[in-house]
Amino acid sequence: MTTLLRNFKLGFGKTQSERPQAPVAPIADRPRSTDTVRSLDLAPTDPLAAYFRSSPGVVEIDKLHLDSPALTELRESGAHLIVPLVAQGELIGLLNLGQRLSDQDYSSDDHVLLNNLATQASPAVRVAQLVREQQIEVQQRERLEQELRVARLIQQTLLPKELPTLKGWQVATYYQPARAVGGDFYDFVDLPDGRFGFVVGDVTDKGVPAALVMASTRAILRAGAQRFTSPGAILEYANDLLCPDIPPNMFVTCLYAVLDPNTGRLQFANAGHDLPYRKSIAGVEELRATGMPLGLMPGMRYDEREVMLQPDDTVLFYTDGLVEAHNPQREMFGFPHLKALLEDHPGGLATINYLLDQLAAFTGPNWEQEDDATLLVLQRTPLAPDGRGAGGEGEHILDQFSLPSEAGNEREAMNRVMTVVEPLTIPPARLARLKTAVAESTMNAIEHGNHNQPDLPVDIQVLTNNTDLIVRITDRGSVPVPDPIVPDLEAKLAGQQSPRGWGLFLIEKMVDEMRVSGDAHHHTLELVMHLTGGEHERV
Amino acid sequence: MSAFEATVRQTDKAAIIDLRGLIDGGAEQALNAAYAAATATNPASVLLNFSDVEYINSTGIALIVGVLAQARKAKRHLSTFGLSAHYTEIFQITRLADFMGLYPDEASALSNNAS
Numbered sequence: 001m002t003t004l005l006r007n008f009k010l011g012f013g014k015t016q017s018e019r020p021q022a023p024v025a026p027i028a029d030r031p032r033s034t035d036t037v038r039s040l041d042l043a044p045t046d047p048l049a050a051y052f053r054s055s056p057g058v059v060e061i062d063k064l065h066l067d068s069p070a071l072t073e074l075r076e077s078g079a080h081l082i083v084p085l086v087a088q089g090e091l092i093g094l095l096n097l098g099q100r101l102s103d104q105d106y107s108s109d110d111h112v113l114l115n116n117l118a119t120q121a122s123p124a125v126r127v128a129q130l131v132r133e134q135q136i137e138v139q140q141r142e143r144l145e146q147e148l149r150v151a152r153l154i155q156q157t158l159l160p161k162e163l164p165t166l167k168g169w170q171v172a173t174y175y176q177p178a179r180a181v182g183g184d185f186y187d188f189v190d191l192p193d194g195r196f197g198f199v200v201g202d203v204t205d206k207g208v209p210a211a212l213v214m215a216s217t218r219a220i221l222r223a224g225a226q227r228f229t230s231p232g233a234i235l236e237y238a239n240d241l242l243c244p245d246i247p248p249n250m251f252v253t254c255l256y257a258v259l260d261p262n263t264g265r266l267q268f269a270n271a272g273h274d275l276p277y278r279k280s281i282a283g284v285e286e287l288r289a290t291g292m293p294l295g296l297m298p299g300m301r302y303d304e305r306e307v308m309l310q311p312d313d314t315v316l317f318y319t320d321g322l323v324e325a326h327n328p329q330r331e332m333f334g335f336p337h338l339k340a341l342l343e344d345h346p347g348g349l350a351t352i353n354y355l356l357d358q359l360a361a362f363t364g365p366n367w368e369q370e371d372d373a374t375l376l377v378l379q380r381t382p383l384a385p386d387g388r389g390a391g392g393e394g395e396h397i398l399d400q401f402s403l404p405s406e407a408g409n410e411r412e413a414m415n416r417v418m419t420v421v422e423p424l425t426i427p428p429a430r431l432a433r434l435k436t437a438v439a440e441s442t443m444n445a446i447e448h449g450n451h452n453q454p455d456l457p458v459d460i461q462v463l464t465n466n467t468d469l470i471v472r473i474t475d476r477g478s479v480p481v482p483d484p485i486v487p488d489l490e491a492k493l494a495g496q497q498s499p500r501g502w503g504l505f506l507i508e509k510m511v512d513e514m515r516v517s518g519d520a521h522h523h524t525l526e527l528v529m530h531l532t533g534g535e536h537e538r539v
Numbered sequence: 540m541s542a543f544e545a546t547v548r549q550t551d552k553a554a555i556i557d558l559r560g561l562i563d564g565g566a567e568q569a570l571n572a573a574y575a576a577a578t579a580t581n582p583a584s585v586l587l588n589f590s591d592v593e594y595i596n597s598t599g600i601a602l603i604v605g606v607l608a609q610a611r612k613a614k615r616h617l618s619t620f621g622l623s624a625h626y627t628e629i630f631q632i633t634r635l636a637d638f639m640g641l642y643p644d645e646a647s648a649l650s651n652n653a654s
Contacts, residue, residue, distance in 0.1 A: 407564065407565075410596070411561075411594065429624065429625065429628075432623075432624075432625035433625070433628075436596075436625070436629070439594075439596055440596065440597055443596060443597070443598075487633070489604070489633065489634045489635070489637075489638070492604050492608065493604065493607060493608045493611055493638065494608070495608060498601075499601040499602070499604035499605045499608065500597070500598065500601040501601075502597035502600045502601060502633060503597040505633075506597055506600075506629065506632070506633070509632050
């Protein structure tokens with residue numbers, strides 16, 4: 001009965017060219033035109049359908065007394081005789097005849113002839129119906145396949161062709177589209193100030209619409225990166241541009257992070273995307289920042305956070321194709337599972353293969369990937385066993401050490417740094433400034449960062465790149481380093497302000513650049529002395 | 540020997556405080572005591588001799604600001620001599636040099652600070 005209904009419904013209410021062939025024959029007394037081939041919607045509950053199920057064979061319409069909408073329609077169309085077409089026990093059509101041209105009634109021989117004709121014609125009509133259905137299915141499948149090919153092409157064209165090369169850092173990615181092709185994407189953005197942008201995103205929906213929104217989002221984010229330096233501002237810009245044009249019910253989740261390869265400072269903002277994980281010596285933590293997905297509502301603000309990545313730290317960015325994968329029991333891979341796996345693994349680029357192995361073990365061998373899966377791993381190069389190692393681009397670490405937070409250790413730091421930098425032949429006046437800056441920065445870390453707790457170390461790293469000497473002094477405090485202010489000496493001399501408060505001001509004046517970065521657990525003052533150019537020559 | 544020492548000399552032109560060692564948080568008591576001793580005779584000028592000072596940190600700067608505030612309150616001239624080039628620069632950056640004379644040596648300091 002299902003076939004019957006589908007066949008009849010397919011033709012009803014459509015244009016002539018779309019109708020299935022010949023479910024109903026032309027009525028004899030009407031002009032022989034294609035308009036007389038009509039489709040009839042015979043509902044399964046219609047009494048006429050029930051009648052033909054119980055009494056197959058030719059029937060005169062005037063002898064039927066049924067409360068049947070289909071029968072009424074047939075009468076109105078001028079039908080006198082109905083011949084059911086039945087194939088393999090299913091009613092697949094009706095052969096309807098009008099008045100004989102001679103105006104005589106149909107004879108019993110006519111009935112026999114029509115029954116024989118129906119018996120012969122029914123299989124042929126059924127075959128024709130099946131062929132037509134198959135043709136429609138093939139066309140639909142081809143259209144879908146073509147759409148998938150286009151979507152894949154768009155995605156693969158726009159994904160980065162190569163990984164970035166950042167000295168002191170390693171990057172690896174994995175990208176596997178699902179058969180239906182979702183809207184995953186990732187991107188690398190080389191920023192003009194030496195920093196580097198990482199993007200991981202996911203467009204809702206699949207196929208060509210998702211691929212087009214992905215392409216737009218990628219282009220907007222790249223444009224935003226040239227206009228703004230802050231990840232939050234870039235997401236805000238992208239959201240405001242996407243909102244007016246994104247198709248209804250679509251949106252984009254996106255994580256945008258900016259790395260300073262020289263310092264390890266990673267700033268990030270999040271538009272509703274899965275939280276990245278940082279694996280460090282302290283364990284695994286979510287890099288949490290909040291914000292609405294892109295394209296939902298204009299005028300959104302995006303929380304911006306930052307962390308200082310230390311040597312050997314790994315950050316994993318990913319999309320929901322990983323965490324929302326299901327096993328045969330329909331259990332989800334999930335965030336707790338992912339975090340636990342990261343805790344059990346040493347980190348680094350091998351994280352990707354490790355997670356893929358774990359995913360395969362979780363989903364089993366016959367798993368059909370449900371959604372696109374993207375993994376992006378960023379690792380700061382571990383230090384060599386001798387404590388030296390590669391820093392950022394072109395960097396060479398000269399020394400690194402830690403000191404307990406005890407008063408007076410700022411001079412220890414100062415003297416050790418002076419010994420380390422001696423071969424660099426820095427002019428004496430600049431060396432004296434660096435000396436003061438190192439001492440003040442260490443003192444700041446001891447007193448204000450670590451609150452003079454001897455068990456909290458101050459970490460000091462001394463390195464050079466092609467142009468600069470860099471000293472990084474890191475505390476373990478949770479309180480951000482304030483911006484340096486110019487002390488008001490008159491107010492201090494008048495007793496209106498504390499005579500103290502010179503440290504950061506002095507540090508900033510002593511070096512060519514002072515950079516501050518940090519997260520909830522560390523804060524770093526980075527002191528930069530140029531080794532080339534006019535400032536270096538100036539004594 | 541402690542990290543910081545301060546001794547006082549009286550001349551007919553000014554009281555001189557000879558500073559030695561490290562001027563940091565540990566110098567507070569000795570420096571204030573020396574200033575008190577130097578001003579006991581109510582000299583019009585006090586000279587701080589930095590010739591033997593190895594190190595001054597920001598806390599030490601704050602101590603000198605404190606001493607300068609005391610001197611200004613008493614309408615007393617406070618000058619320095621013997622500062623290294625680096626600490627002279629720091630006194631300029633901090634603008635201490637705007638409020639106290641910086642002289643290369645004792646003789647020039649005394650000649651400019653006659654009682």
